[in-house]
Amino acid sequence: MELRKAGLKDLDTIVSMQQALASESAIWGYRSDSVEAWNGRNLDWLFLAVDNDESIGFIYCAERPYRGESVFPEGSRILEIVELYVRPEARHGGSGRQIVKIITSKANIEGFSHLRLYSAAKRFDDILAFYRECGFKPWYLEMIRPIGVEEDDALGP
Numbered sequence: 001m002e003l004r005k006a007g008l009k010d011l012d013t014i015v016s017m018q019q020a021l022a023s024e025s026a027i028w029g030y031r032s033d034s035v036e037a038w039n040g041r042n043l044d045w046l047f048l049a050v051d052n053d054e055s056i057g058f059i060y061c062a063e064r065p066y067r068g069e070s071v072f073p074e075g076s077r078i079l080e081i082v083e084l085y086v087r088p089e090a091r092h093g094g095s096g097r098q099i100v101k102i103i104t105s106k107a108n109i110e111g112f113s114h115l116r117l118y119s120a121a122k123r124f125d126d127i128l129a130f131y132r133e134c135g136f137k138p139w140y141l142e143m144i145r146p147i148g149v150e151e152d153d154a155l156g157p
Contacts, residue, residue, distance in 0.1 A: 001095055003102045006048040006058060011035045013048065013055050017085050024088075028120040045079070049086065049099050057086035059099050061107075064116065071139045072114055079107045081117040100134040 006014065018032030045061035060083045066076045081103070086096045107115060117136070121127040128138065 001049055001051045001056065001098055003047045003049050003059070003099055006046040007043065008039070010046075010048050010055075011038045014038065014046070014058050014060075017055070017058060017087065018083075020087070021085050026122055028122060030120070045103075047099075047103070049090075049095060051090065051095070055087075056090040056095060057084070057099060059084045059103055061103060061115075063112075076113045077111055078114045078116055079103075079110075079112040081115060084117075096130060097134055100131075104135075 012035060015032055015035055015038070021027070022030050022032045042062070045059075045063075047059050048055055049057035049059070059081065061079050061081050064078045064080045066072055066074070066078060068074075072078065081100075084096065084099060086099070104115060115136070116139075117131070118140075119127045119131075
C-alpha cells in the first residue's frame with residue numbers, strides 16, 4: 001500500500017468513498033461532502049491510500065490550535081485526524097494501521113507534537129480498539145442515554 005498526497009484530481013474519488021461510508025450508516029450524523037466543499041479546504045493533509053493502482057482509502061487531517069487543554073503540554077502543535085476511511089474489502093488487513101503510521105511519521109517530520117481525533121462511530125468499542133492498536137489513548141468520553149424510550153430505540157437508526 002502507498003499513501004500519496006491527494007489533490008484536486010482525486011476529489012471525485014474521495015467524495016465517492018465518503019458516499020460509501022455514509023451508506024454504511026456506521027457514524028452518527030455522517031454525511032459526505034461535495035467536491036465544491038473540498039475545493040474550499042486546505043488539502044495539505046489529504047492523502048489517498050492506493051494498493052495495486054486501486055484507491056482503497058483516504059485520510060484527511062488539519063492542524064488544530066492548542067487551546068490550553070490539560071492533556072497537552074503548553075504550546076503543543078496538534079494535528080487532528082478529521083477523517084480516515086478504508087474501503088470494506090481492504091479492512092482488517094492492516095491498511096488502516098499503516099495509514100496512521102505513515103501520517104504519524106509525516107506529522108513528526110513536520111514538527112507536530114501530538115495527533116488527536118474524535119469519533120462518532122456507532123461501533124465505538126471497535127473504533128476504540130483500532131486506535132488503541134495505533135498507539136492512541138482515550139482522553140475524553142461523552143455518552144448519552146435517552147430517558148423514556150425502549151433501549152433498542154434509544155439512539156435512533
